[in-house]
Amino acid sequence: MKKISLLTLLTIALFTVISCKKETTNNNETTTEQEAVAPVEGQRIVSLNGAVTEIIAALGHESELVGVDVTSAYPESVKTTAKDLGHVRSLSVETIMELQPTLILGTSTDIGPELAEKLKTAGIETQIYTQEISPAGTKKLIEEVANTLNNDNYKSLQDKIDTDLAKVQNLETKPKVLFIYARGANMLMVSGTNTPVDKVITLAGATNAVTGFEEYKPLTPEALLQGNPDIILMFDSGVGSLGGPQGVFKLPGMDKTNAGKNKKIIIMDGALLSGFGPRLGEAAVQLNSQLAENAK
Known part of the structure; x- marks a missing residue:
């Protein structure tokens, strides 16, 4: 009877271990599935x-x-x-x-x-x-x-x-600034009024060279001559797409403008210049400082 009881107990114990192992595995599988679909904690x-x-x-x-x-x-x-x-x-x-x-x-x-x-x-x-x-x-x-x-x-x-x-300094003469948006020589646009860049130009103490239209229009030699900017303003990415400042001054009609004749160009980070975020004041000050430097 003792042998039978011992064998029975061993069988029950083995069965229990296998069952627990299987249950643990199933629980792990369930947990994994739940983690895959569970709501993500914290703000995303x-x-x-x-x-x-x-x-x-x-x-x-x-x-x-x-x-x-x-x-x-x-x-x-x-x-x-x-x-x-x-x-x-x-x-x-x-x-x-x-x-x-x-x-x-x-x-x-x-x-x-x-x-x-x-x-x-x-x-x-x-x-x-x-x-x-x-x-x-x-x-x-x-x-x-x-x-x-x-x-x-x-x-x-x-x-x-x-x-x-408050750090923006007054400029003795307000220069005419023309902003050119470029994505290569085949994608050239100029900023009219009511654009973020137009607003920053004003905040920096200058005037937009183009006032005959709002938003953006394609750049043409006629627009350059009509605006006759004193300074060209561009994103650094735009200047890079034209091969550098020398590529900008080779644009048709540029050599007949004051900016082209005097090789005046200001290059700024696009997100800073046009973002109108927390660095808005920094953008105006940076542009204003470069305008003052170019006026010398």
């Missing part, structure tokens, strides 16, 4: 506007960014920590959803009605701001983004804009 932000991205980072939430659009070039670290989603105009909701965002931020200028509706249908919290291209508009945008993030430490960002703008 997708920003679809360069200025909004700058504000998020400046407020201390950069680590929460999981995806950004192509205009989000500052701070540079964003491109290594968050996925570059490319241009908003060619962005699909599916691509955004792959990042499992909990919050999507952007502006009405970038996010069109169709994309906005799809994001709403997807059920992800989305905030679309109306960005006014002015110092007051930028300060308002900073406050709105901060409120969305439940962050009340935004006043210093607003104050810095005013502090920086």
Whole structure:
């Protein structure tokens, strides 16, 4: 009886070990499946506007960014920590959803009605701001983004804009500045009025060489001659696409302008010059300083 009892106990013990092992394996498999579909802890932000991205980072939430659009070039670290989603105009909701965002931020200028509706249908919290291209508009945008993030430490960002703008020096003569947007020799546009660059030119104490139209139009020799700018203003990426400043001064009609004759060109970072984010004051001061230098 003792032998039978011992054998029975060994059999039960072995069965128990196998059952427990199997149960543990099944539990592990279940846990793995649950982890794959479980809600992601913490805030996961997708920003679809360069200025909004700058504000998020400046407020201390950069680590929460999981995806950004192509205009989000500052701070540079964003491109290594968050996925570059490319241009908003060619962005699909599916691509955004792959990042499992909990919050999507952007502006009405970038996010069109169709994309906005799809994001709403997807059920992800989305905030679309109306960005006014002015110092007051930028300060308002900073406050709105901060409120969305439940962050009340935004006043210093607003104050810095005013502090920086106060450093803009008066220019004895307001130079005429022509901004050229370039993506190679076959893609050349000039800025009329009511563009971000036009506004920064004014904040920096100069005047736009082109005032006959709003937004952008293709660059022509006639437009160059009519505007006759004293200084050419361009993004560093645009100048690079033309092979450097020498390529800019070889554009048809450029040699007949004051800027072309005197080889006057100012090259600035695109995100800084046109972003109208927290560094707006810095952009105006930098342009103003270079304008003063070119006037000598």
